[in-house]
Amino acid sequence: MSHADWTPAREAETVAVARALADGPIGARANAVAEQDVFAWDTFRDLCASGIVATGFPLAHGGTEAPMRVRVQLIETLARVCSAAASMVTGTDLAGRPIVAGAGPALAAELVPKLVRGELQSAFALTERLAGSDVAGLATVARRDGDGWVLDGVKRYITRATVADWFTVVARVDGAPGARALSAFLVPRDAPGLTVGPMQPKLGWAGVPAAEVFLRGVRVPRERLLGVEGGGMALAQDTLVRARIGHAAIALGRAGGALEMAAQWCGRRRTFGARLGEHQGVQWMLAEMATRLEASRCLMRAVADRYDRGDPEVSVHASMAKLHATDLGMQVTTDCLQLFGGNGYLREFPLERFMRDAKLNQIGEGASEIHKTLIGRHVLRAAAASRHPCLDLDAFDARMADPEPPR
Ligand SMILES: Cc1cc2nc3c(=O)[nH]c(=O)nc-3n(C[C@H](O)[C@H](O)[C@H](O)COP(=O)(O)OP(=O)(O)OC[C@H]3O[C@@H](n4cnc5c(N)ncnc54)[C@H](O)[C@@H]3O)c2cc1C
The missing domain is CATH 2.40.110.10 (Butyryl-CoA Dehydrogenase, subunit A, domain 2)
Known part of the structure; x- marks a missing residue:
């Protein structure tokens, strides 16, 4: 599919809409949403009214079919403040795409526009x-x-x-x-x-x-x-790849939000006569987290690009992006909570929420161990299909079969 109408200006404008929602109503109610586990309708309505939910659906059914490179930015932007909001974007995709891909024309025409507008779930x-x-x-x-x-x-x-x-x-x-x-x-x-x-x-x-x-x-x-x-798993394949990239984006957005808050805290909190952020050990922690997050973000964006190009190997790369981002997200949210000391452990601060939320990304849509298995098999398959010029295993086997006596 062509995404030619998604110009850089439109992309920036759409991400800015998500950012305004995150800095505005969605961010403001995120702590309250986390207090009671009921569906956050206000947040969902904001996401529908702003057109963010529509980015996951085709033009033919009233969606705006944004490329994955735009979707990951939207998801990251929302996850910086609220996992539920980001999950509403990825979850609508998970639940809506099989209908888009598999429903007959009449059923799709009846249901999909209502999913786009949030009138149906x-x-x-x-x-x-x-x-x-x-x-x-x-x-x-x-x-x-x-x-x-x-x-x-x-x-x-x-x-x-x-x-x-x-x-x-x-x-x-x-x-x-x-x-x-x-x-x-x-x-x-x-x-x-x-x-x-x-x-x-x-x-x-x-x-x-x-x-x-x-x-x-x-x-x-x-x-x-x-x-x-018999086509259930084939139908789910695209949905699952999209969901894995979505999990990576949520994990990175949340971890980025935790790091931002931790850095703000370190700029203010004083210990041993200096701000926390003036201690070299703390600076190094922040530097390592920021660098790893940026590396993981590059991986995720490269995978989004593969998805948009229709790369046949996107699935294993989506596994890599999910594995890396979600394990890193768990580590970064834990370390950011650590920087808040006892306050990090209190419900009064959002860090404990960010840390608790990070765990699910390592489990949902294929737990980390399952992605490691898929990636490991891929590495073995790819290696079996090639030959490294510095390693001659055939010659080694031949030598072992008929060893020369030492001279
Ligand atoms: C909050 C939440 C929301 C969810 N939403 C949905 C949803 O909307 N729709 C849906 O269909 N599902 C949903 N799930 C299910 C989710 O996708 C599964 O929980 C996940 O795939 C893991 O499956 P499991 O829980 O059965 O763990 P198991 O398969 O029992 O695995 C348990 C642990 O063992 C590890 N493990 C398993 N096999 C191996 C192996 N061969 N080698 C090494 N380690 C292994 C796993 O990685 C995992 O850590 C949701 C789960 C949660 C918690």
Whole structure:
């Protein structure tokens, strides 16, 4: 797709809108949003009214389809003050893109413009009690029934389940094994047999509640299959890549916000007759955090660029960006809290919120260990397909098979 209409001026203007929201109403209510884990409607409405939610949707359905290089800046800008706000941008994407990609024209025309305007909410329901990292364990079954299906299963940790009007449910057709048996279905909240459990209390990310979703004999007509039967994981692939880049942007935005606050604190707090920021050990801490964040930001922006160019290897690079940014985000928010001393530990200061929120980025959309596994396999595959000119393993093997006696 072409992003030619996203000129540098338009890009700067859109990022400035996000910055004004972050410095204005969204930043101002971020602490209050974190106090009670209910969906932060005011923040969501601001994001819809400003056109930020629309950047994730195609022009044909009323969106503005911003390139990923713009999206990551928007997400980072919001995460600098409020994880919930940033997660509403990435979460709308996670829940909306499968509908954009897989719904038939009539269904898409009915639903997507309303998702763009925030009149409808959707949730993405993949994870289950025994199937998180390992989707092969997915047990929700879609049993064929006439020209449709009947769904049975339980989905766990589903973000926005408490407010969603529609659910994209990934299920195993007729209980067959393997990823090819996974299909995605669109189910309305009021479908007979669908029940949403109570909000699951969690460590952080207040403002975007998660809950279990129970499916007991839920009938899905043929036109609510997203994409093709057995194409559930293929359909989710683009969504998951986008979500991983989004997690990297949230982690970096939040860590950048924590560093900004820590540096302000170090410019004011005095110990041993000097400002904290005048002690060399503190300067070095700030310098290392700033440098690592900038390096991680370069990696994330390079991945965003790959995404926009349609690079076929974007997926593994998205894993690298997510792994690096989210592990770094955890470390930086922890160290920034440390610089606030006892105050950092108090709810009165936002650092403990930033640290608690950082943890989820290391778990959601593939935990760090899973991304390490994917990257490690990629490194091995790439190495097997090439030969380093300084290393001759064939010659080494031959020598070992028929060793010369030492002279
Ligand atoms: C707040 C929240 C919101 C969420 N929102 C959604 C949502 O909207 N929709 C949705 O579908 N899901 C959602 N999830 C689920 C999330 O994507 C999963 O929690 C995540 O993928 C990890 O799966 P799991 O929790 O089952 O952990 P497990 O798969 O049980 O893994 C546990 C730990 O073991 C590690 N591990 C697993 N296998 C290996 C291995 N082979 N080698 C080394 N380490 C390994 C993992 O990295 C992890 O650290 C959400 C989760 C949370 C907490």
